[in-house]
Amino acid sequence: MFFESAIIIASRSYIPFYFSKFEEGVDMKVKSYKKLAAISVIAGSVLFSSACSDANSTSGNKKSGDNNTISITYRDGGGTNKGLTDWLNKDVIPEFKKEHPKANIKLSPISASEGDYFAKVALMLKSGQSAPDIVTEDTFMVNSDASAGYLEPLDDKLKNWDEWSHYIENVKNGVKAQDGKIYGVPFNTDSRGLWYNKELFKKAGLSVPWEPKSWGDILTAARTIKKKSPGVIPMWMNSGKATGEATSMQTFEMLLYGTKDPLYDEEKQKWIVNSQGLLDTYSFIDTIYKEKLGPGLSQVLNGQGGTVAYTQLFPKGKIAIGLDGIWQAGNYRKDGPAPWPDAFKTLGYAAMPTQNGEGPGKTSMSGGWAFSIPKKSDNKDLSWEFIKFISTKENNLKLLLKENNLSPREDVSKEPEYLNLPMFKEASEFLENTHFRPSVDKYPSVSTVIQSTVEDVVTGKLSPKQAVEIYQKNVTRVVGEDKVIER
Amino acid sequence: MDANPVISTSTSVDSKSSLHKRKNKKLLSSLLFLLPSWILLLIFFIGPILLTFYFAFTNLSLTGSEAQATQFVGFSNFVNMFQDPNFRISVIKTILYLLFSAIIGQQVLGFILALLMKEKNPAFRRVIGIIVIAGWVTPEIVVAFCWVAFLNDSGTLNMILQHMGLKPVAWLFAFPMTSVIIANIWHGTAFSMLVFQAALDDVPKSIEEAAVVDGASRFQVLYRIVLPMIKGSVVTNMILVTLQTLGVFTLIYAMTGGGPGTSTQTLPIFMYNQAFVNYQLGYGTAISLILLLIGVLVSLLYLKSMKVKV
Known part of the structure; x- marks a missing residue:
């Protein structure tokens, strides 16, 4: 946020300075002193009010910080990720709450174009103030954001999670960063x-x-x-x-x-x-x-x-x-x-x-998308519990039936319900000769x-x-x- | 800030010192009241500018390994910039945009409007004024949407053309630069008009009448009498309009996104693309510095050119 404003302000800020400088030459010093005072009061109050409103808006997004609340960030708007939203709201969150009655799962989607989404996520992850607890990452951004130190490596957690062996090997490579560590659990793939x-x-x-x-x-x-x-x-x-x-x-x-x-x-x-x-x-x-x-x-x-x-x-x-x-x-x-x-x-x-x-x-x-845990999340344990819960065979199948993407899990790909989806047989066959982005x-x-x-x-x-x-x-x-x- | 020389010389030593005291006290209290503003300005204005200077010399990145280990890279951002053909294109586009939409479009049109409205019936002035100002008070993003709706493939203009039996034109793609220039003129002319209106109203009628009595033609009155008298306003307006136009981002970004290709990629768009689409914040910041420099240079140029003539 700060960098963004630095750049934008830098490109605009000289306007009042110039205004004042120009007027300065016109009259006596007393007048220019008054002008300077007036300008600084106005500019100051404008800045102050904008600073206040900014603080309000970020606190709206911020999680409460207690141990039972986690927030999930993903892209929505204009029909994007309708299936995912629906699945979170109607399927997995209510089920998860049965197991963890105290848990409070907050959705904080970003309505942006695909390109803007990644920039916004990067900015969010930069600061502990705004970082969500789970973020959906396109696998091509995982490596980049991991190298930037925005994401938490999951290797230790994956070791004790036997479901991980059901994931397609190729797809796992998509969430591996240059340092060889895994930074996300894929929830879909595609062809x-x-x-x-x-x-x-x-x-x-x-x-x-x-x-x-x-x-x-x-x-x-x-x-x-x-x-x-x-x-x-x-x-x-x-x-x-x-x-x-x-x-x-x-x-x-x-x-x-x-x-x-x-x-x-x-x-x-x-x-x-x-x-x-x-x-x-x-x-x-x-x-x-x-x-x-x-x-x-x-x-x-x-x-x-x-x-x-x-x-x-x-x-x-x-x-x-x-x-x-x-x-x-x-x-x-x-x-x-x-x-x-x-x-x-x-x-x-x-x-x-x-x-x-x-x-x-x-x-x-x-490609495909994965759930990652930001390094600056303050509730990584519950986040991991939630990711484990939503990535089981049944829950993953429910998601893919809703959003028409391919599954990263081998066992889901064999379900008749899944294979009956239109064109899924063909699309799954394309996976045989598929490539992943570097x-x-x-x-x-x-x-x-x-x-x-x-x-x-x-x-x-x-x-x-x-x-x-x-x-x-x-x-x-x-x-x-x-x-x-x-x- | 100093004591007023006229008062200080005409008063006795005794009252002079008490006046000094009072002045100082006043100064102190004024400074105290100004302090919050100045602190805010320092943090939110000067701070970012200094940061901009610093970042322009680093490889700061939004994501990727440089985001974690930002390094000082000297002038390489600037070297890259001057080698980047896209940068050259952007500078040219910016100058074109500035020249046609701000200096020629808004200034000249604004002046003509102000001149034509001078000493006309107040009701007439008010109606025309409101219509023109409507464009100015409309937020930039709304202006952009209006113009997209108007110039779109299936927009208002093409509907009208089709009714007249003409072929529709993809305006935003065939004439992208012209489209954004016209939109900016529409948006910004009112500002120039208001400035010039105020300036023209200040020109005493008697001087103009005297010139006419001396045999000056209308054009001569305008060129020899009125224009020199409002020169100050012309330059102020020129600087404000230029700086405003130099920084236009929303309008262009919403209308064409800087495209198609690079045909409307002015420097702010280029900067945004480098910083937030290519994630190279350091490079983007370097571009913003250049933008700042251009703004300062152009303003100085205006000021200088006025002083030379005076």
Whole structure:
């Protein structure tokens, strides 16, 4: 909070100073003394009143400090995490209270865009005044926040918790920081693929079920759709800075990890900042927008773009292909934001092919969210009890049935109830060839470089080749020259 | 703060010292009353500024290992900044935004409005004044929403265009800079208008009439008589409007988010992105220092240019 205000005040504070300085030259000293007094009284009182109101607002968020109260921070607003909120309120908190009658569990969600959420969480975790007792972290932030010293390592606690062995090994890596310690208990994971509208495909004479074998197949399908169904958006991918991590992961990395060059060389522990794969990835994105196979820029560069696409445009049959995650299926549930009973008669979910069909032929990216305990939480024991309680097989299953994400637990993934969820069989299969983002603490900064270069390619500001150059330059600046290689 | 020279020379030695005492007592009590304000100013104003100076030379980060072990990195933030093509773009965008929305837009439009309203029917003045000021009293974020609603793909302007049989335009994407400039002009013109109105009302009518009697044209009266007389207000207004516009964040961020691409990425947006999106607080702080410097330089420039002419 303080840093934020330091920066903002610094950019504004010279206004009254200048005002007073200018007036000073005009008249006698007595007058300027009075002016100075007046200005300092006014400025002082304004500051004082704002300081007071600030104190009030933070104390509202603050937990009471007693041993039985814990607060949970997660992202909400605009339909986000509706399932999670519902699950906490209706399922797990009442059950937990039966076992711990004194416990008081407070929800303190943050309504923010995805990108802002992480900045807000980092600021909250910095101070003991505002740190919650449990925070939901996207696994790509776990390493970063752990390296910053914001999170509590859970290894000692996990040792005595036998349920931990039921977690998928791959997913566990997502919550491991560079120091080898575990900083969170995952509660969901996901996979990404190509959503497509079977009716539009049939209309365009394309075969259904669609099984693209290379990027070329995707482009061919998109071009055919464009020709046969004008007015339909052939291919939707998150492509702007406003969609944040979704642009990096659902679009850029889904493509890049289908080439031979990943983002990060795990062996040498260096970022690959110049490779054919990078160039091809930017070129693919460029082709989509240059040939007008994508949506209008004003639609897709908007922070709400993805939501509009999946809750409005897909149901209306306005999009043919969408590169996105399995959770989008949750939109169409009866209690979802855009109920659509026939959704899965119309929609198919195809695996993302590798660039030219190399290797396993398919690729995917996985992430997921975890419950972490902030280092500055003042009630870590009860927090851990709560996390253990909500992460059991039954409770985790209840959550995933509500929020349409994949389970990080092997035993949950075998439940028939879970496998019956639409597209979950397919999405679980994608997990076989999935990739995780590099767990290096600079990933979030690299990700923002990806987002801005992608947006620049999409808007035609940079050619794919220039985009690689800028990417190389900016990533090198962020991670340091000794941490990058070219391929 | 000193004793008034006129009084002190004209009074006797005895009463002089008692006056001194009284003055000192008054000074002391005034200082005492001012103390709380000054302490607050020190903590919340000077403190952050000094901190800003310090942070600008560190690799302070919002998250990641640097958040824990912040190091002094010398000038590397500034070196990076001047090598960053995005920084150069931001400076250019800031200057464009400043020039067109503040100096040309708000100043000139505000002046013209004030001039046209001068000595008009009070009722007319009031109605027009209220309409213009409505834009100014509207909070920045609301202004942003109004303009987004107006310029949006399916916004008011496009609806009107479609009714007229024209093709809709994605204004915020085709003309992002123009859009935010117009929104800022709409928002800020009233301020300049008020300042100029007050200044113009202070110009004695007799001087203008005298000039007319001497054969000056209307334009000459304006240029040779009125403008030099309100020069002080012009410069004050210029400084205030410039500094206000230099720091505009909400309006641009809410309307375009600095995009598409970097087309409306002014320095405050760039600073925010570096500090809170890229989590590089140290770098963001360095940018804010540069922003501060630009503000000071531009203000000095205005003051200097006025003094030279006087």
